[in-house]
Amino acid sequence: MKMKKKIYYENLENFCGLEYLTLQDAPMYKHSKYGEIIDLPPHEMELLAAKTIIQNKVSIRGKEVKLLRSALDLSLEKFAREFDLASSTVLKWERAANERLSLPNEVVVRLFCAEKLACQISTQYSELIEVVTPTTPILIKAA
Amino acid sequence: MKYERLLMALELVRSEIILNNFILTKHAWLRMTERNVTRLDIVECVRHGLAFVEEEKFHFVGYDSEGLKLKVICVYNDATLIITVF
Numbered sequence: 134m135k136m137k138k139k140i141y142y143e144n145l146e147n148f149c150g151l152e153y154l155t156l157q158d159a160p161m162y163k164h165s166k167y168g169e170i171i172d173l174p175p176h177e178m179e180l181l182a183a184k185t186i187i188q189n190k191v192s193i194r195g196k197e198v199k200l201l202r203s204a205l206d207l208s209l210e211k212f213a214r215e216f217d218l219a220s221s222t223v224l225k226w227e228r229a230a231n232e233r234l235s236l237p238n239e240v241v242v243r244l245f246c247a248e249k250l251a252c253q254i255s256t257q258y259s260e261l262i263e264v265v266t267p268t269t270p271i272l273i274k275a276a
Numbered sequence: 277m278k279y280e281r282l283l284m285a286l287e288l289v290r291s292e293i294i295l296n297n298f299i300l301t302k303h304a305w306l307r308m309t310e311r312n313v314t315r316l317d318i319v320e321c322v323r324h325g326l327a328f329v330e331e332e333k334f335h336f337v338g339y340d341s342e343g344l345k346l347k348v349i350c351v352y353n354d355a356t357l358i359i360t361v362f
């Protein structure tokens with residue numbers, strides 16, 4: 134007989150490795166052998182984080198690039214090709230995890246990801262360059 | 277016969293991960309956060325890495341996108357479950 138999962142909810146801080154993201158009420162359950170299990174598909178979690186980055190105009194650093202690329206399911210080569218760049222350039226961005234991209238790169242990455250993630254953002258230049266460095270956690274609802 | 281079954285189970289787990297049909301333990305999630313490993317790194321490690329079986333656990337050894345060694349350990353328990361990543 135299959136055991137029924139007893140679901141409880143917990144906040145996940147540093148969501149997707151980003152210090153300013155907290156996933157609220159992530160569904161979890163306990164397994165007798167393997168401990169706590171997150172009852173959400175990882176791809177869904179990455180999409181939630183990626184959409185939050187774009188919608189909240191968060192500045193894009195190497196860490197964000199890596200997460201956005203993963204959420205979009207694009208290899209280094211495919212992602213780089215979208216911007217007519219070499220994959221080594223994107224790898225360099227990602228390795229500099231805490232370094233912000235240059236303004237032109239940040240703008241094109243933001244526009245590309247917004248389109249792929251179906252996020253509505255303004256294409257006005259003055260609004261595109263206006264980014265936020267979060268000082269308080271951004272809360273994402275899991276459900 | 278046992279070997280063939282193991283091989284089939286290994287291929288099942290591999291394809292489930294490649295198709296994103298897996299879940300994570302909180303421990304694996306925290307390790308991913310610490311090491312800056314994404315879901316795509318796991319998928320690529322499982323797709324191209326070496327695999328071996330130890331009791332009911334499946335080990336995959338490969339590299340992440342930054343070229344660093346990555347090890348993924350999982351089990352099949354109703355669904356594919358990743359126990360840890362390091």
